[in-house]
Amino acid sequence: MSIFHGMNTTASALTAQRLRMDVISSNMANVDTTRGKQVNGEWEPYRRKSVTFSAQEGRFSNFLNVAIGKNAKAGVGNGVKVSQIKEDTETPFKLVYDPTHPDANADGYVSMPNVDPLKEMVDLMSATRSYEANITVLNANKSMLTKALEIGK
Amino acid sequence: MAISSVSLMTPTQVVNGTNKLNTTPYEAQQSFANSLKEAIAKVNDQQITSDNLTQKLITGEDVELHEVMIASQKASITLNATIEVRNKVIEAYQEIMRMSV
Numbered sequence: 001m002s003i004f005h006g007m008n009t010t011a012s013a014l015t016a017q018r019l020r021m022d023v024i025s026s027n028m029a030n031v032d033t034t035r036g037k038q039v040n041g042e043w044e045p046y047r048r049k050s051v052t053f054s055a056q057e058g059r060f061s062n063f064l065n066v067a068i069g070k071n072a073k074a075g076v077g078n079g080v081k082v083s084q085i086k087e088d089t090e091t092p093f094k095l096v097y098d099p100t101h102p103d104a105n106a107d108g109y110v111s112m113p114n115v116d117p118l119k120e121m122v123d124l125m126s127a128t129r130s131y132e133a134n135i136t137v138l139n140a141n142k143s144m145l146t147k148a149l150e151i152g153k
Numbered sequence: 154m155a156i157s158s159v160s161l162m163t164p165t166q167v168v169n170g171t172n173k174l175n176t177t178p179y180e181a182q183q184s185f186a187n188s189l190k191e192a193i194a195k196v197n198d199q200q201i202t203s204d205n206l207t208q209k210l211i212t213g214e215d216v217e218l219h220e221v222m223i224a225s226q227k228a229s230i231t232l233n234a235t236i237e238v239r240n241k242v243i244e245a246y247q248e249i250m251r252m253s254v
Binding site for chain 2 (some may be wrong): 135145152
């Protein structure tokens, strides 16, 4: 239904921010994980993951609806989607000297994940605030619709 | 763009304006009853969707909490809209009933 277009758009944003939050949780949980995955038989530390968002536009169904006149809102977008969850291969692993660690190399250094808790906290706050902002949009949307029902009272 | 040429044959344009005067009262009543039935069925669909999502959430299926909340809000708005329409209809009916003959 087209009166809920805005709500559906906001719902997609909420889902996207929830997924972002899940990824941040995973990063924070694995801040000390030295065995993230096995590469050529060798354990590699956990790599920081980040999400990439993309606008949900340019889909065939949108163009078709506009073309047959079912949807007059041609320029209005359809929300956001997570296009990929990317592993951070740019930032190098941190090296910590700990010869007693089972994953230490010949020189006694252990490579730790490239997760920076500070960055993760900032991301976490950003995700929380975005979620809240979208909830505000949704509530405004709802109050607009309920106000419309009061027309003529 | 090539796609825009499709909009020339909007289906609603073809239907509109044909034998409007030829409908009998029975047909008019039937079509009114049908559209009312359809509208109420759509409202009911929203309620069912909300119910299903709530059920899924409490049985631990993979549903986002905000999806459930939004579905319930949509159901509430559509139901309120229906109630408003009903109020208007009843109001009109009572207005006619008050008419002194």
